[in-house]
Amino acid sequence: MSQTRREFLAFLSAVPLASLGDRPDSADGLPGTMVVNGERLRRHLEGLSLFGRQADGTFASGVSRVGYSDADVAGRSYAMDLMRQAGIEPRVDAAGNILARRPGTDDSLAPLLFGSHIDSVPNGGNFDGDLGSLAAIEVIQTLRERNMTTRRPLEIVVWANEEGFAFGNGLCGSRAAAGQLVEGELDHVWNGGKKADAIRRIGGHPDRISEARRTPGSFACYLELHIEQGGTLDRAGIPIGVVEGIVSIDRYEVTIRGMANHAGTTPMPDRRDALIAASHVAIAVNEIVTSEPGRQVGTVGQLVVVPNAPNVIPGLVRHTIELRDLSADKIRRLADLVRSRARDIATRTKTTIEITHSSHHEGAMATPEIQAIIEKAAAAVSLPSQRMPSGAGHDAQMMATLGPMGMIFVPSVGGISHSPQELSRWEDCTRGAEVLLRSVLLLSR
Amino acid sequence: MSQTRREFLAFLSAVPLASLGDRPDSADGLPGTMVVNGERLRRHLEGLSLFGRQADGTFASGVSRVGYSDADVAGRSYAMDLMRQAGIEPRVDAAGNILARRPGTDDSLAPLLFGSHIDSVPNGGNFDGDLGSLAAIEVIQTLRERNMTTRRPLEIVVWANEEGFAFGNGLCGSRAAAGQLVEGELDHVWNGGKKADAIRRIGGHPDRISEARRTPGSFACYLELHIEQGGTLDRAGIPIGVVEGIVSIDRYEVTIRGMANHAGTTPMPDRRDALIAASHVAIAVNEIVTSEPGRQVGTVGQLVVVPNAPNVIPGLVRHTIELRDLSADKIRRLADLVRSRARDIATRTKTTIEITHSSHHEGAMATPEIQAIIEKAAAAVSLPSQRMPSGAGHDAQMMATLGPMGMIFVPSVGGISHSPQELSRWEDCTRGAEVLLRSVLLLSR
Numbered sequence: 001m002s003q004t005r006r007e008f009l010a011f012l013s014a015v016p017l018a019s020l021g022d023r024p025d026s027a028d029g030l031p032g033t034m035v036v037n038g039e040r041l042r043r044h045l046e047g048l049s050l051f052g053r054q055a056d057g058t059f060a061s062g063v064s065r066v067g068y069s070d071a072d073v074a075g076r077s078y079a080m081d082l083m084r085q086a087g088i089e090p091r092v093d094a095a096g097n098i099l100a101r102r103p104g105t106d107d108s109l110a111p112l113l114f115g116s117h118i119d120s121v122p123n124g125g126n127f128d129g130d131l132g133s134l135a136a137i138e139v140i141q142t143l144r145e146r147n148m149t150t151r152r153p154l155e156i157v158v159w160a161n162e163e164g165f166a167f168g169n170g171l172c173g174s175r176a177a178a179g180q181l182v183e184g185e186l187d188h189v190w191n192g193g194k195k196a197d198a199i200r201r202i203g204g205h206p207d208r209i210s211e212a213r214r215t216p217g218s219f220a221c222y223l224e225l226h227i228e229q230g231g232t233l234d235r236a237g238i239p240i241g242v243v244e245g246i247v248s249i250d251r252y253e254v255t256i257r258g259m260a261n262h263a264g265t266t267p268m269p270d271r272r273d274a275l276i277a278a279s280h281v282a283i284a285v286n287e288i289v290t291s292e293p294g295r296q297v298g299t300v301g302q303l304v305v306v307p308n309a310p311n312v313i314p315g316l317v318r319h320t321i322e323l324r325d326l327s328a329d330k331i332r333r334l335a336d337l338v339r340s341r342a343r344d345i346a347t348r349t350k351t352t353i354e355i356t357h358s359s360h361h362e363g364a365m366a367t368p369e370i371q372a373i374i375e376k377a378a379a380a381v382s383l384p385s386q387r388m389p390s391g392a393g394h395d396a397q398m399m400a401t402l403g404p405m406g407m408i409f410v411p412s413v414g415g416i417s418h419s420p421q422e423l424s425r426w427e428d429c430t431r432g433a434e435v436l437l438r439s440v441l442l443l444s445r
Numbered sequence: 446m447s448q449t450r451r452e453f454l455a456f457l458s459a460v461p462l463a464s465l466g467d468r469p470d471s472a473d474g475l476p477g478t479m480v481v482n483g484e485r486l487r488r489h490l491e492g493l494s495l496f497g498r499q500a501d502g503t504f505a506s507g508v509s510r511v512g513y514s515d516a517d518v519a520g521r522s523y524a525m526d527l528m529r530q531a532g533i534e535p536r537v538d539a540a541g542n543i544l545a546r547r548p549g550t551d552d553s554l555a556p557l558l559f560g561s562h563i564d565s566v567p568n569g570g571n572f573d574g575d576l577g578s579l580a581a582i583e584v585i586q587t588l589r590e591r592n593m594t595t596r597r598p599l600e601i602v603v604w605a606n607e608e609g610f611a612f613g614n615g616l617c618g619s620r621a622a623a624g625q626l627v628e629g630e631l632d633h634v635w636n637g638g639k640k641a642d643a644i645r646r647i648g649g650h651p652d653r654i655s656e657a658r659r660t661p662g663s664f665a666c667y668l669e670l671h672i673e674q675g676g677t678l679d680r681a682g683i684p685i686g687v688v689e690g691i692v693s694i695d696r697y698e699v700t701i702r703g704m705a706n707h708a709g710t711t712p713m714p715d716r717r718d719a720l721i722a723a724s725h726v727a728i729a730v731n732e733i734v735t736s737e738p739g740r741q742v743g744t745v746g747q748l749v750v751v752p753n754a755p756n757v758i759p760g761l762v763r764h765t766i767e768l769r770d771l772s773a774d775k776i777r778r779l780a781d782l783v784r785s786r787a788r789d790i791a792t793r794t795k796t797t798i799e800i801t802h803s804s805h806h807e808g809a810m811a812t813p814e815i816q817a818i819i820e821k822a823a824a825a826v827s828l829p830s831q832r833m834p835s836g837a838g839h840d841a842q843m844m845a846t847l848g849p850m851g852m853i854f855v856p857s858v859g860g861i862s863h864s865p866q867e868l869s870r871w872e873d874c875t876r877g878a879e880v881l882l883r884s885v886l887l888l889s890r
Contacts, residue, residue, distance in 0.1 A: 011687050123705065123752040165754050230710030247709060251755055260568065262862035263744035264692060264769050265675030265836040270860065274729055275745055279724035286721055292715045299708035300720055301755045303748070307568040309610050310696055310746045310765035312863040316529045319757035391710035415715065417707035418757040 008110075008220045008404060009369060028441040029148065034381055036135075036142050037436055038430030040421060044082055045429070049117065049126045052077035054420065062420025065125055067119035067161030067172065068096075068198035075118050076202060079133060079158055086141040086157070095176030095212035096160035096204030102140055102151040106445065111155040112444045113219035114139070114436065115228060117162035117173070117395060124163075125422020127429070131410070132160045132225040135433035139440055150444035152220055154169075155188045159395040160202060167195050168251070168320075169359045174395035178213040178402055182359075214402055220227045221370060221443060222399035225408045225436040229392050231415020240378040240385035241409030242371050246397040247390065248328035248363035252321040254281060254342075258351040260307055260315025275305055275314035277349040284341040288334055296325035296334065297391065321355070326363055326389055345358045364397035370406030370443070377438035383387055383431055408435050452850060453555075453665045454814060472885040474593065479640040479826055481580075481587050481882055483875030489527055489579045490874070493563060494571045496520035497864065507865025508571055510634060512564035512606025512617065513541075513643035519648060520563050524578060524603055524875035531586040533601070540621030541605035541649030545745055547585055549598040549889065556598040557889045558664035559881065560583070561671060562607035562618070562840060569608075570867020572874070576855070577670040578603045580878035585886055595889035597665055604840040605647060612640050612805045613696070613765075619840035623847055627804075659847055666815060666888060667844035669882045670853045671721055672869045675862020684876045685823040685830035686854030687816050691810035691842040692834065693773035695780060697766040699787075703758025703796040705752055720750055720759035722794040729786040730766055733779055740778065741770035742836065766800070779798050809842035815851030815888070822883035828876055837862075853880050 046059055052071030054061040065071040080090040080098060088100040101111060116132025136156040143150070159177075164170025167190040175181055186196040186206050196206035206213070228234075233241050258274035282300040289298035303319035321338065323331040339355055346353040371387065378385040388409065396407050410432035413423040424432075491504055497516030499506040510516040525535040525543060533545040546556060561577025581601040588595070604622075609615025612635045620626055631641040631651050641651035650656070660783035673679075678686050703719035727745040734743035766783065768776040784800055791798040816832065823830040833854065841852050855877035858868040869877075 071802055098676075121754045121757050122754065130705075163754075163756070164762055165756075168755065170756070203607070229707040233717065249709070259861070260864040260866075261860070262573075262674040262837060263746055263767055264694070264742060264838065264865075265673065265857075265862060266742070266860060267675070267740065268731070268742055270676065273731075273744075275727055275748060279727040282720055282724040283728075286713070286718070295712065297709060297711070297713055299718075299756070301750075301757050301759060302710050302753050303720060303750050303759075304753075305746075305748050306862075307566065308747050308749075309566045309608075309863070310613065310745070311608070311615075312566055312746050313744055314746060314748075315864065322755050356857050375567065391712075392707060393709065412710075415706070415711060417705070417710060418752075418754070419705040419707075419760065421705075 028438050034434045036138050036433045038354045041138045041433055042426050045130055048075055048078055048130055063120050063124055064122045065120040068168045068201050072119050073202055078120055086137050087144045088140055092203035093212040094205040094209050095173050096199045096202040097173040098158040100156050102154040104150045106151050107153050109152045110220040111153040113155045114223035115157035117159045119161055119163050121163050121165050121418045124418050127227045127422055127424045128417055131429055132251055133226055135436050137227050138433050139437045154442040162395055166190050171395055171398055174398035174417045176209055177214045179213045188382050210294045216402045219403055221404035223406050223439055224396045225432045227412045228409040229417035230414050232388055233411035234413055238384050238386045239428055239433055240383050242374045242385050242387045243366050243390050243407035244387050245326055245365040245389050246363050246394055247324045248325050249330050249361040249393050250323045251359045253356045254319050255354045256317045256351050258315055261313045263313050269312055272350040273313050274317040276349055277345055277351040278317040278319055280345040282344055285338055288337045296330055298323045324373040361393050364400035366406050367404035373442050374406055374408055374439050377435045380438055381434055408432055471573050473883050479879045481583050481878045486583045486878055487871050493520055493523055493575055495536055503604050507568055508565050509567045510565040512611045513646050517564050518647055524563055527582045531582050532589045533585055538657040539650040539654050540618045541644050541647040542618040543603040545601050547599040549595045551596050552598050554597045555665045556600040558600045559668035560602035561669050562604045564606055566610050569863050572672045572867055572869045573862055576874055580670050580881050580882045583878050584882045599888040604831035607840055611635050611771055616840055616843055619843035621654055622659045623843040624658045624747055625827050661847045666849035668851050668884055669841045670877045672857045673854040674857050674862035677833055678856035679858055683829050683831045684873055685828050685880055687819045687830050687832045688811050688835050689832050690810040690834050691808050691839055692769045692773055692807040692836055694838050695768045695776050696804045698801045698803045699764050700799045701762045701796050703760055706758045708756045708758050716758055717795040718758050719796055720798040721760040723762040723764055724789055725790040726787055730783055733782045743768045806838050809845035811851050812849035815849055818887050819851055819853055819884050822880045824884055826839035826879055853877055
């Protein structure tokens with residue numbers, strides 16, 4: 001543990017948490033009612049939704065703002081304008097992350113870092129990442145309007161390519177900051193272009209990517225507001241989730257080779273159908289993951305057939321497998337079971353099945369003291385909260401490798417995310433931003 | 446049966462078949478050795494393979510010459526040049542079929558029609574359709590060099606969009622000739638364009654498509670040389686197949702709707718995964734088709750996942766089902782079994798599964814008298830032959846609705862087709878062209 005971290009945690013322990021709920025107005029310098037501007041936050045979220053908006057043209061039709069795409073570049077420009085309006089000047093680091101700093105009264109202290117991302121999956125929603133990014137700006141704007149200066153400097157961040165649809169590996173900006181890019185990653189090719197060039201598109205400098213690295217002492221702690229993306233809070237009717245930890249994620253690339261052949265003249269027993277094999281693998285993943293108790297999940301989300309014609313037996317299928325659980329050991333064990341089943345399937349279907357481990361995102365536990373601070377911040381404005389794990393990966397898990405980390409969740413209606421139907425009620429968005437503001441104030445004293 | 450057809454069949458019955466094998470040199474006016482120019486036929490096939498050739502650039506890398514594509518337009522132009530070199534002038538009919546006529550000594554007689562197609566599936570081979578089309582030209586070229594004129598006029602044809610990868614329904618040119626286009630077919634949209642415009646691209650006139658229609662008396666009989674596309678002849682070591690009939694083909698479009706959602710935050714029991722449902726359907730098709738005796742085949746060849754990202758549960762899958770058998774009733778019954786299984790799968794996976802019948806190609810029996818002629822033509826050059834069904838659909842089945850029909854098969858090495866590995870030995874191509882030539886001579890006396 002670094003010197004700074006140890007000192008910061010000692011400071012946290014000294015915060016009179018028990019008193020916050022009783023005298024919220026004195027604990028963070030704000031009244032016991034919400035002070036962020038929910039109307040402005042909504043306007044900004046609706047504004048951001050224009051970049052990558054789907055063809056049918058409404059907010060509800062969702063957004064395709066894949067990292068490094070034109071829509072991403074345009075959305076980032078919009079976010080940077082909002083930062084300027086909030087009185088802080090954005091800069092883009094070597095990995096393409098957008099950072100902006102607001103001075104504190106003691107600039108010798110490490111800043112409090114908070115933010116999220118604005119890239120989306122294809123056909124995604126308007127809240128995943130966007131809320132945490134624009135709420136961070138809203139916090140700065142609110143402090144400015146109230147002429148409040150924190151003791152610690154504040155630093156907000158919009159991480160690059162969190163979703164990882166482009167180049168098949170997410171948390172790109174925060175991994176660069178944590179020094180966890182993989183060997184040769186900048187040379188990876190996707191859609192005919194190299195990752196290094198994609199990073200240049202968003203203003204980064206891949207040739208000096210190491211400059212994006214943060215040291216363990218470079219921030220006091222990291223906070224991220226995010227939509228839950230699952231249905232736990234919505235079902236329970238609780239507006240604030242306090243994240244206990246983030247699951248580990250393993251991704252695999254599966255390549256199944258059969259033999260492309262005429263769908264009319266090739267007798268059934270002579271076939272080597274790669275799609276039949278892939279169907280068995282997809283079902284096996286589902287069966288293996290659900291065959292033991294726990295919250296682990298497994299998904300075949302991407303699948304491509306070659307040559308993909310109605311009258312040709314599929315000769316080649318490529319698909320992904322993604323496994324998630326708080327226990328990294330458990331998903332490694334589940335992957336072994338999948339490999340074993342795949343060997344049987346390959347024999348039975350006369351195909352070859354190659355399973356390559358393409359990425360591992362190590363989960364992370366949130367700092368217990370910060371969980372307590374978030375609970376108290378919620379209580380200060382009379383919002384019930386609940387502790388819960390995060391089934392989704394977040395940039396916060398990378399920051400957890402460098403310093404204390406905490407995350408705030410707000411409800412996703414119906415638990416729907418990565419979909420145009422993704423929705424968090426505006427009042428819940430405002431509540432989340434308010435809890436973020438108060439957590440920032442409590443942590444930056 | 447039309448007057449012409451009845452007369453032609455009466456003529457066929459009068460041909461002294463028994464004598465042909467004994468005195469081949471006198472029966473068709475040619476010596477008992479092969480006379481087509483196999484070297485030239487090979488050169489022409491290699492020439493045609495340049496249009497739509499795959500990126501790696503060799504004949505063996507196959508061809509993507511989808512109907513109406515640029516590659517198709519270029520290949521058609523090449524074929525028309527070959528016709529001109531053989532002394533016949535091509536014309537393009539309203540449906541985009543290429544036709545060219547060689548006069549007979551009695552032009553009051555209906556012509557003998559023969560040919561095939563030159564469009565391919567994506568990543569297809571260099572023999573499917575190409576052989577029958579270019580062998581038809583080779584027959585004309587050979588007759589010209591030998592100064593032979595048949596009694597009946599000859600007409601050769603290159604049918605438009607046989608494979609039907611474009612617009613999802615094949616035999617387009619021959620269906621237009623048989624008056625079997627489906628209601629509204631010219632308005633069908635594929636790849637952002639209408640079928641009418643696609644037909645215009647290849648020189649057709651969709652606004653007067655009915656002009657492409659042939660009447661039952663407009664040709665004496667139809668012949669087509671084709672690669673087998675299955676492995677029967679190759680395994681048996683027999684160079685010539687005499688087709689008994691062509692299977693019926695039904696195609697279905699399946700749309701499976703689940704719910705796109707985050708692959709990390711959606712617990713397994715809450716999922717409505719369209720790809721899991723599709724996997725069960727693909728396996729069900731395979732099981733149902735193989736669960737009873739017979740030569741029927743069933744294929745899920747095309748499948749698309751939406752949104753197709755590693756970290757999103759598939760919300761939508763569209764895929765095809767294709768069923769084939771000589772018995773149209775049998776494949777209708779099998780489709781009913783698939784529908785029934787799909788209902789269970791939909792319930793079990795909390796998805797909706799919609800199965801739409803997108804096309805039916807009625808099979809056809811080859812005319813027995815023409816089968817006998819082909820056998821005799823093969824025997825005239827001492828080539829063993831074997832009667833067999835065709836598991837693939839062919840334009841010949843449309844012509845069978847208008848008049849007598851026969852098909853000649855040559856072996857496909859390893860039974861591989863609709864694949865870059867598709868291969869028919871050059872000597873077998875030459876043999877097929879020779880049998881086509883002799884059948885034409887026997888039938889056009």
